[in-house]
Amino acid sequence: MTTHFMIRVQTARDADELSRQERKVSEFVLSAPEEAMRLSLARLAEAVGVSEPTVLRFCRKLGCANLQEFRIKMASAEAIGLPATHAEIAPGSSMADIAARVLDFSVSNLDNLRRQIDTDALQRIVDLLIGARSIHFWGNGASGIVARDAQQKFPLFGIPCLAETDSHQILINASTLSARDVVVVFSNTGRNSTMMPSVVAARANGASVVVVTSNSGSPLARAASLACCVPTLDNTDIYTPTISRIAALCVVDMLAIAVAQTRDSLACRKIKTMKETIVNVFRDDSSSPHGNE
Amino acid sequence: MTTHFMIRVQTARDADELSRQERKVSEFVLSAPEEAMRLSLARLAEAVGVSEPTVLRFCRKLGCANLQEFRIKMASAEAIGLPATHAEIAPGSSMADIAARVLDFSVSNLDNLRRQIDTDALQRIVDLLIGARSIHFWGNGASGIVARDAQQKFPLFGIPCLAETDSHQILINASTLSARDVVVVFSNTGRNSTMMPSVVAARANGASVVVVTSNSGSPLARAASLACCVPTLDNTDIYTPTISRIAALCVVDMLAIAVAQTRDSLACRKIKTMKETIVNVFRDDSSSPHGNE
DNA sequence: TCAAAAACGTAGTATAGCTACATTTCGAAG
DNA sequence: CTTCGAAATGTAGCTATACTACGTTTTTGA
Incomplete structure (x- = not known):
């Protein structure tokens, strides 16, 4: 994948991968990416103050076979608004920096999701939801937000829905379920231990349990009737925005649209x-x- | 902006802007964009079955000064996926189509937000929030989700927070406020008429009211002490995913990060x-x- | 201090992009 | 049907571009 080319350039500079002259190229590229991808080899070399082969050697070190490929990767990175610097937000950043990086990070993540999402799994979930007598959305913390969002949407398609975000209420809810009820559990890590007894209880009562998580090998995913993996770029830094809610909200949209489409007009x-x-x-x-x- | 280049190619083909040979080029470009942007002029012309100048004339008709620019626009368009105008989801789409378009639409919107967001306004909001004795987040419907999300975040920075999503509770809440209390209202349209009395009451009590909306000229925005405009691409179709929640959630992240950063370590x-x-x-x-x- | 290795630039070549111009195609008027 | 003119398309050739081989300089380590 070519997703993070500008970051690749930056880390190459910060690590000791580049020679002195090559670093000059990297600095020019980072400071004026638009120019760097539009200039010809000769003009770029002149602007940086190095020879043409040095620029080419720089491109090769970054994994580009030739200047064309370098330009294409630059254009892709710029289009997607990739951060000129790290996605992590350094203390002391300006408001403009913070805004740009939060959005860059979100966009990168959605772009990533776009390439990796398992649409077959989604389709199987839709099939389940369409046949459901009632749908129950569960989630704690930030995932509770997603559960509530789903609960706001689905009743409109004629399916009774409930959202629970309190572990005790969830367990009570689980004990009331029966066959043809469908539960959708949101848990990014898939390791929400308080959720597990409820999932087990729900399935024991004959209900189907779908888990939406970023970790397909997690305990909750294994315990579910059906798991949908929503990959998210890991970044546990304190300043990192919580991307998974956004990815999960997009998944809710997809499911809602697919369900609406299948139901009659x-x-x-x-x-x-x-x-x-x-x-x-x-x-x-x-x-x-x-x-x- | 160069975001919608592939659509430009498509409309040029569908309208009668292109000659017969040029249309052959457009068809090749649409069917194999990755190849089209990587091939040399001679090879591209050969692959399409036309002469080199015809390919160049095709590029010019699409507003590109030369082949380089054409390639850069292609790379940008490919990176960002399909543009928003195409993101309306036709009935009968496959799950993969739905997923791709929901994400494309979200990405286009965040990309748009990135270019337009008013960071000065954000900074002023942060200044207000830092000095606040308590923060109250209000929102109805989908904006209620955003309010709850904000309420989950901010207390961790040591500021007491409340989220209200019920119009009556909001009005009661408004009557209890005083100076140094800050209200953040989420309303995409800025025309939530049930919210207005509460905003007026809160300000009458001396509290500051911030409105986060997509419409800076709306009644709520005018009634607020401070408005932050979060532009969203309009698309009222039934199948359109509700993008503004996502944009608003990103804004919440930005504010939270900025507040956290300003507070002591x-x-x-x-x-x-x-x-x-x-x-x-x-x-x-x-x-x-x-x-x- | 000296030799080996890495870094870097010079100069040359093949090719890519581009343009001026010739040829063909098409449509409308005679 | 013929003829004329304009639009469309291709040919051929020029310039600048990307890339490489090789020579020079700088750096490194003993």
């Missing part, structure tokens, strides 16, 4: 009517889970 | 300790708003 018309009603009553579509709120 | 150490504790107790950092959940 009547349901869709219902939603449209409801949305318009909400807009008219509140003069604010923020109350609709399907508004752009 | 003691607070940061506290969070680290807390996070470790949670991991040890629950064997799952999903319970921590700062875990990668």
